[in-house]
Amino acid sequence: MTVDQTKHLQLESTYLDDYRSAIRSKTIPWDGFARSELLTSQQAKQLSELEGATVRKRVEKVLSEEHAEAYASTLFDLLSKKMPQERSDIKKYILVLISDLLDHGEFAQRVLAKDPHTTLNALVEYVDSSDEIVKLLSLYNAVYLLIQPGIQSNVEPSVVIRVFEELNALVDATSFNLKFFALELISDLLAVKPYRPIYWQSHSKFIPNLFQNLNGHIAHNSTESIQFQYKILLSLWLLTFNHKVLVDFSKYYLSETLSLLSLAKSSIKEKIVRLVVSIFINLTSIPANEAINLHNLKYLILMGDILPTLSNLKERKWSDEELIEDLDVLYNSVQDVYSQLTSFDEYLQELDSKQFKNSPVHSNDEFFMDNLEKFQDNNYKVFKQLLKLLDVPHMEPKSLVLVLGDIGRILKLDPKSIEILSKVDKKHTIMDLLNHKNSEVRYQALKATQFIVSQTFK
Numbered sequence: 001m002t003v004d005q006t007k008h009l010q011l012e013s014t015y016l017d018d019y020r021s022a023i024r025s026k027t028i029p030w031d032g033f034a035r036s037e038l039l040t041s042q043q044a045k046q047l048s049e050l051e052g053a054t055v056r057k058r059v060e061k062v063l064s065e066e067h068a069e070a071y072a073s074t075l076f077d078l079l080s081k082k083m084p085q086e087r088s089d090i091k092k093y094i095l096v097l098i099s100d101l102l103d104h105g106e107f108a109q110r111v112l113a114k115d116p117h118t119t120l121n122a123l124v125e126y127v128d129s130s131d132e133i134v135k136l137l138s139l140y141n142a143v144y145l146l147i148q149p150g151i152q153s154n155v156e157p158s159v160v161i162r163v164f165e166e167l168n169a170l171v172d173a174t175s176f177n178l179k180f181f182a183l184e185l186i187s188d189l190l191a192v193k194p195y196r197p198i199y200w201q202s203h204s205k206f207i208p209n210l211f212q213n214l215n216g217h218i219a220h221n222s223t224e225s226i227q228f229q230y231k232i233l234l235s236l237w238l239l240t241f242n243h244k245v246l247v248d249f250s251k252y253y254l255s256e257t258l259s260l261l262s263l264a265k266s267s268i269k270e271k272i273v274r275l276v277v278s279i280f281i282n283l284t285s286i287p288a289n290e291a292i293n294l295h296n297l298k299y300l301i302l303m304g305d306i307l308p309t310l311s312n313l314k315e316r317k318w319s320d321e322e323l324i325e326d327l328d329v330l331y332n333s334v335q336d337v338y339s340q341l342t343s344f345d346e347y348l349q350e351l352d353s354k355q356f357k358n359s360p361v362h363s364n365d366e367f368f369m370d371n372l373e374k375f376q377d378n379n380y381k382v383f384k385q386l387l388k389l390l391d392v393p394h395m396e397p398k399s400l401v402l403v404l405g406d407i408g409r410i411l412k413l414d415p416k417s418i419e420i421l422s423k424v425d426k427k428h429t430i431m432d433l434l435n436h437k438n439s440e441v442r443y444q445a446l447k448a449t450q451f452i453v454s455q456t457f458k
Contacts, residue, residue, distance in 0.1 A: 006105030009144045011184050012227060015177040016140060019133050023096045027051065028089060038087060043074045047093075055100050062097070063106055072111055079122045088131050095126075095137035102144045112145060116154045120145055124159055127166045136181065139166060143185045152194040160198045164189070168206050171213060176224070179213060183231040190238040200245050203252070210235060211256045218263050226269050233260075233275040240282035250283060250292050255353065257283070258304045265309055273313065274323045280306075281330050297337040302349040307334055344371050351385055354392055356402040368409045375410055380420045383410060387426045390433075397438040404433065404444035411451035418452060427452060 011017075028051070034044035046067075050058045062071040079094050101107035111119045123145070126138035142163055146155065167189075170182035189195050199206060214232045217225045239245045257279070264276040284296050300306040310331045318324050343361050350356050361367045368375075375383045389395070389403045407430070410417050421427055430452070433445035 005149050006108055007147045007149065008103065009140070009147065009188060011140075011181070013177065013181050013184060015181055016136055019136065020096050020099065023089075023092050023133075024055065026089065026093075028093055033087070033090065038083060038090065039078060039081075043078065046071060046074055050097075058097065059100055059104055062101060063104060068106075068110060072107075072114070076111070076119060076122050080118075080125070088134060091126065091134055092131075092137065095134065095141060098123075098141050099137060099144070102141060108145060108148055112148060112151055116145075116151055117156075120155065120159055124162055127163060135166070139163065139170075139182075139185060143188055146195070147188055147192055152192060157198050160189070160195055161202065164195075164199050164202065164206065168202075168209055171209050176228075180224075180228055180231070183213075183228065183235070187231050187234045187238065190235050193241075196239055196242045196245065200239065200242065200248070203245075203248065207253055207256075211253070211259065214263070215259050218259060218266065221266075221268055226267075226272065229263065229267070229272055230269075230275070233272065233279070237275050237279050237282075240279055243287065246282060246286045247289065247292060250286070250296050254283075254296060254299055255303070257300075261300075261304050261306060261309050264313060270318060270320055270323065273318075274320060274326070277313075277323065277326045277330055281326055281333075284330070284333055294337065297334060298341065298345060298349055299353070301334060301338050301341065302346050303353055303355070307331075307338055310334060343367060344374060347371075348382070351382070351389075354389060356389075356399040358398065358402065362402045362405060365409065368406070368413060372410070372413055376414065376416075380417065383417060383420060384424060386410075387421065387424055390426055390429045397436075397441050400433075400436075400438075401440045401444050404430070404441065404448050408444065408448040408451055411448060421452065 028047070030039070030044040030048045030051075031041075033039055034041045039047075050061065053061070061067060075094055075098060078090065079098075083090055098107075120142060123138050123142040126134050127142060129135040129138065145151065146160065146163065164186070167182040167186050170178045171186070173179055173182075186199075190199060210232050214229060217228050220226075240249065260276045260279060264273050267273055267276075280300065284293050284300070286292055310327065314327050314331060318327075344367075346359065347361050347367075350359070356362070375386075386403065386406060389399075390407075395403075407421075411421070421430075430445055430448050433441055434449065436442050436445065
């Protein structure tokens, strides 16, 4: 890595800058600390020489050919040294000085070339500090080093995941400033390809947290909220360039993506819409996974009602040619699938999502007669899937009414379905629902029970 290749970490949030300014302006009695044997007299002399100087002058002195090696050794030696809790000001000063030096590629190049493991471990040691300032500075410095070109091959995944975990904890904080700080660093790390699969190892913890925070800001159009939305979308978008992530995302988080449609409809910012559209394109054009692509498109059509949303977006005036092209691509993909959808496709989508809507198919006897064979195919696979909905905990009574009604219609049309009902032990489940507190549920359970009895004694 050369100085010119150094990646610079520039945060929009000024939250950390306020802390850094306060720490820089504080006078520290280095000689007194040396007498207390917290550091050597030589280290105290080095740091005392920086007192009162501007940031620029401090950086110039530390990076000078004459002093660079000695200062780097002192900084990381003190950072690794155990200090009394009441002397956290030493750690803070060192961490701020390192953050100032990292803005100059020469320092990052020097410390990483010498011993990247020791350097990173010294910083990561404090990412879980109970002192907020120490924690934030350590995270900032660690991320700054982690994004540098060429370091990825020398980084232990455990170091990266530890940083991600601490950042995720900050995303879960109550403070908007802490959340935004963490989101900025997460997106900076995910811009580095090798870190995406590492992040995804803990997706069950991280992704729900991102969506929860995004949903909390969808209705807000303040400048802060828009940037907050953007950073979350940027992280999601970066992840969707990983094949395994796309396959897993389709399996675990497709329902969460419906909130992105709401955001695209309401957002006043082109960059927000651009990311949302790009995420959906990636989710519906996974290489060598046509079945998943088709499933995702059907889901977005039937559960997200994406077609009118895209039509509305296409009518708006955009300055970004790439966004206009992406909208056309996504719209055409959706339109192609929509034109071939059947009522049974809609039914299967509701079944897969475990979210029954009061659509016409549930009250249409002709639908069940026309599609009875599809419920019977593959040893009654679809019918068994319908029966499994009886086990969904805390199902809304309105949905339970529809499920029982559908089961009753199939029992009426197909005597053999009674055997399937018995094999999967759902007779008693239906009969238990005769005591449900909702009268409509009791009525549909009674009708289904009557079909069971009548078919059994035919």
